[in-house]
Amino acid sequence: MTVSISRQHWQALLSELEEARRQRHLLTYRALIERLALPSPxxxxxxxxxxxxxxxxxxxxxxxxxxxxxxQGASRLPRTGFFDCVTRLGRFNGASDGVAAASWHAGEVARVFEFSYPDDI
Known part of the structure; x- marks a missing residue:
């Protein structure tokens, strides 16, 4: 099944992530789905x-x-699929749960908070 996102939802996603970056806070999947009003699935x-x-x-x-x-669970980490994705991208190598994942994620979040992203995406 191919899943796509509308241009409007894509721009809204980028805006929500930029606002979270500026405010230095994290978003849950559920909160983001609700804010973006994404249709099923x-x-x-x-x-x-x-x-x-x-x-x-x-x-x-x-x-x-x-x-x-x-x-939104106790781990406060992204879902397992996120770690699968970043492993495929060559950014992380390890188990998707535990200390290595938490440590890598904390470092990546800190880098995101410090980076200024271009507006052209």
Whole structure:
């Protein structure tokens, strides 16, 4: 199944992530889906969009903005699929849970907070 996101939702996603970056806070998947009012299948659409953005950021050698989106569970980490994606992109190598993942994620979030992204994406 191919999942795509509308240009309007894509721009809104980028805006929400930029606002989170400026305010130095994280967003949950659920909160982002609600803010963007994504149509069904909302989680698959958001996941595909975040993975696409991660690929764009990695290709441009930028910190991965998709790291700002986390699960609302106790771990406060992104879902396992995020770590699968960043492993495919060559940014992380390890288990998607545990100390290595938490440490890498914290470092990536810090880099995102410090980076100024161009407006042209």
């Amino acid at each position: 909302a989680m698959q659409t958001l996941t595909a969009a975040l993975e696409h953005l991660a690929a764009l950021d990695a290709q441009a050698e930028r910190p991965l903005r998709s790291a700002l989106v986390i699960s």
